[in-house]
Amino acid sequence: MSIPEKLAAIRGLLEREGCGDCDAQGYTLGAMNPETEEIQHLPCETCNGTGLNSAYAPLLAVVREECQGWPDHYPCNLKIPGSSECSDCDNTGYTTRSWEGALDGELEGALIKAVSRLLAKMRAGMHFMSEYYKWSAVDDCLTTLLLRRTDDTREAAADALLAALEERGG
Numbered sequence: 001m002s003i004p005e006k007l008a009a010i011r012g013l014l015e016r017e018g019c020g021d022c023d024a025q026g027y028t029l030g031a032m033n034p035e036t037e038e039i040q041h042l043p044c045e046t047c048n049g050t051g052l053n054s055a056y057a058p059l060l061a062v063v064r065e066e067c068q069g070w071p072d073h074y075p076c077n078l079k080i081p082g083s084s085e086c087s088d089c090d091n092t093g094y095t096t097r098s099w100e101g102a103l104d105g106e107l108e109g110a111l112i113k114a115v116s117r118l119l120a121k122m123r124a125g126m127h128f129m130s131e132y133y134k135w136s137a138v139d140d141c142l143t144t145l146l147l148r149r150t151d152d153t154r155e156a157a158a159d160a161l162l163a164a165l166e167e168r169g170g
Contacts, residue, residue, distance in 0.1 A: 003099070003154060003155055003158055004096060004098055004099075006155075006158040006159065006162050007063045007096050007097065007099070007158060008063075008096040009162055010059075010063050010158070010161055010162050010165060011060070011063040011064050011096050013162075013165045013166070014052075014053075014056045014059055014060050014063070014165070015052060015060070017052065017053040017056060018051060018052065018053060019044060019046055019047040019050075019051055019052060019053055019054065020046075020053065021044055021045075021046040021047070022044035022046065022047060022051065027041035027042060027043060027044060027049065055118055055121050055122065056118065058113070058114035058115075058117040058118055058121075059111075059114045059115070059118060059161075061114065062097065062107070062110045062111055062114050063096060063097055064094045064095065064096055064097055065094065065095060065096075065097045066093060066094060066095075067086060067088050067089035067092075067093055067094055067095045068088075068095075069086070069088055076088065076089060076093065099154070104153075104154075105153065107154050107157060107158075108142075108153050108154060108156075108157040111142060111157050111158075111161055112139070112142050112143060112157075115135060115138055115139045115142060115161075116139060118135055119132065119135055119136060119139060122135065134164070137164070138160070138161065138164040141160050141164060142157055142160050142161065
């Protein structure tokens, strides 16, 4: 599996993890609107209306980016008024970040930094300790693996994170 394919698999596992505090579209039931007597759906405060687990935002920022459409031609079709479909991003507004042309060590450092930020957020939010220890093991694994490797550390980092995500079930 190539590095872009591994990053796409990591992105898929992270995006599959829902918020838990709202529905899949990122909304919670709010108060009743007195004018229309309908219940308003408010954007979830936990995930900011994305429907994704906000703890994984640092990792998602490493493996995905906003869809740009075709380079030097058109923007993402979702950004064009009246358009509701984009084949480049499968209507999500995001594509997998390629990391081609990145400096040596840039992807690896970004992954370690993202996992460290995830751990800090978990410590602050008092998440389940078992979950914290799993991610702590991922952080240790990434650091140890990268210190020992002398060949392609980019591939080693992607392998370590993908294996850890698959082991913990997404």
